[in-house]
Structure formats: C-alpha cells, structure tokens
Amino acid sequence: MFMKAAWLTVSLAFWGLILSLIIGFFCALVRFWRWPVVARLAGIYIELARNTPLMIQLFFLYYGLPRVGLLLEGRTCAIVGLAFLGGGYMAEAFRGGFSAISRSQIEAGLSIGLRRFQLLRYVIFPQAVAVALPAITATAIFLIKETSVFSIVALPDLMYVAKDLLKEGHNNESNLLLVLSYLLIILPVSLFFGRLEKRVRFAGFGD
Template sequence: MSFDTAFMLSTLPAFLKAVGVTLQVGLLAIFTSLLVAVANAAILVFRTPYLWRLVKGYVELARNTPLLIQLFFVYFALPSLGVKISGFGAAIITMTFMGGAYLTEVLRAGVEAVPRAQLESGRSIGLSEGQLLRHVILPQASILSLPALFATFVFLLKETTVVSAVAVPEILYTTKNYIALYYKTYEMLAVLTLLCVLIFLPLSLLLRYLERRLQHGQYGV
C-alpha cells in the first residue's frame, strides 16, 4: 500500500473550505439550539401549563430518533408536503431540532442541581421567586451545567458529519467526493481523521480548560 502524499496535499484547499462549512453548520446549530433550549428549559422549570408537556414530548422525540432519519425527514419528506428546503437549511433545522432537545435537558438538570437549601436560604431573606431565579438559581445553575453543556457542544459539532448525507459540502462530504472521483480511499480517510482530531481535540481541551477556570475559580459554587 502506498500513500499518495502529493495528492493529499493537493486536496488541502478544498478541505480547508470544508472545515469552514463544518464549523459554520456546527456553531450556527449550537447557537440556535441554545435559543431553543433556554426557552424550553424555562417552560420546564416553571411548569408552564400544557406547554411543558409539549416540551417533554419534543425532547423525548428528538432524543430517541436518529439524527440521520430526522434529516431525511426534513430534506426529503417535507418537500412532498410543499416545503422546499436547501441542504444547508435542512442541516441547521435538523441539528437545532436535536441539539435543542439535548441542551434543554442539560439546562433543566443544571437548575435542578441547585441545592434546595439555597432556595430556602434565599426565600428566608425575603427574595421573591423572580429575584431568587435571577440572583441565586441561574448563576449557580449555569456553573453546574457547564460540563454537560460543553460536552454537548462538542457532540453537536461532531454530529455535523451526518449532514453530508444531504450534500452539505462539509468535511465528510468532501472526503466521499474525492474517494468517488479518484479512489484514494486510504489517503482521504486519513486526511479526514486528521482534520477531525485537529478540529475537535483542541476544542475539547479549550472547553475543559474554560470549565476548570469557571468552576474552580472564584465563581464556583
């Protein structure tokens, strides 16, 4: 088996672009997922009548169906209902659908992890429920949910490879393209693996560092 390094180098510009697409899909999806999750977690924490059941149902549905099938549903099934969506749009919608559910659970768990005693302590000095949320629960919950939050961010970034199935030109899609065109299977998979390590590993390390700083620094609980 010989490694065609010259060929590998020649694909770099294309892969660089693909990395850009991966990050774009991943970061955008994380952002929109967070928006969805904050709204949902608030509904769950306050037990908003009716709505919280809906949110529970959504979370279970989104977490217990494979991302690929959700993606196919949005990209291939919705058009037959008259909704036409681009590959990129389908990718963001689907990733948000799944990411929002995971992050909802992360935030809810964070709020529930705030010790009951902290709530009583706040009430005993006369804080209203709103003040309690703002000054005690949210600051502590956000610190408590950091590890799970960051783990889910990395998970979502990695899951972006799934959207290659709807022709979003991210890293896996680019890899498959080159394999199909030039049959350089080993080389391209090696580049892909290397890229994954290069993107995700530093990110994981950075998040872990941030987590340590935030949790054990002066803001810890």
C-alpha cells in the same frame, strides 16, 4: 476544497450549537418552572428529539417537508436538524443543572426580595450552568460529530468531500485528512469548555 468543506462544517456546527443551547435552556426552564402546558410540550419535544436519529430528522426536513410545500435548502435543513436534535440533549444537560439548585437557595434569594427574573439571573442560572457544564461539553462535542451526516442533504461538508476524494482513489490521504480535520475542529472546543469548567468550578464549588 477541503478548507472550504471544513469551514462549512464549522459554521453549520456553530449555528446548530448556538440554537441548541438556546432551545435547550428554555425547554429546561419551562420544565423547571412547571409551566402547565408548555412544560408538557417541552417534555414531548425532548423525547422526540433524543429518540430519533439525526439522519432520519434530516431526511424528513429535506425530502419530507417539500411534499407539503415547505422547501428548505440544504444549509437550513442541516442547522434546523442539528438544533432540533441538540435542543433535546441540551435541555437534559441544563435540567441536571437546574435540579441541583436546592429549594432553600431559592428561598434565600426570595427572602432578600429578588423577583422571579432576578432570581433566575443572579442565583439559579450561574449555579445551574456551573453544574451542567460537563454535560453541556459532552453534548457539544457529540453534536459536532453528528455533523458528519450532513452530506445526505447534499451539503459539500468535510464528509462529503472526503467521500468524493475516496471515490477518486485518494484513499490514505483523504482518510487521514478527514480524521485530522475533525480533531482540529473538536479539540479546541473541548479545551475551551474544559477551561470554562475549571473557572466556574472554582467560582462555584471546588472545595
């Protein structure tokens, strides 16, 4: 039962993270390019996502939306909720990376004839990600921890199962198991990003 719960937590976190990264990247990109209306909308979204708690966002998705006829199942709610929250934070992480690219680097790219997309792909993106990676790592870890509120939308994830066990009186074991499970999930992610950081740091800057 615990394994199943752990697997659910991992898969929800995984998809939430992937979507967060995609949303965050595009939000940061339209703001970097200063696309008239879209950049403004992205800005509003980011503030909204970052300044409301995940629990409230999930409540809204799970209990609020059905009232206007949109019924989402628990899993979908969890992933959408996490992506909504994470997108805002990832956008800020990427923004830090984008803003580290100097105007003259872009001009150097332009002056060898790179077109807009090529400039992004070969000059801006690799450098921005390298700079943003520590912030992305921190956000990823924070998001995985946030999954512990998923139980409020009736998902049998780690937290939910642990609470059940607690009610049945398995206090010490389930507490310990819960801590260990999260550690076991997050530690590899942390290490993976740490290694990645060292690699791009070497390629990029690292004097």
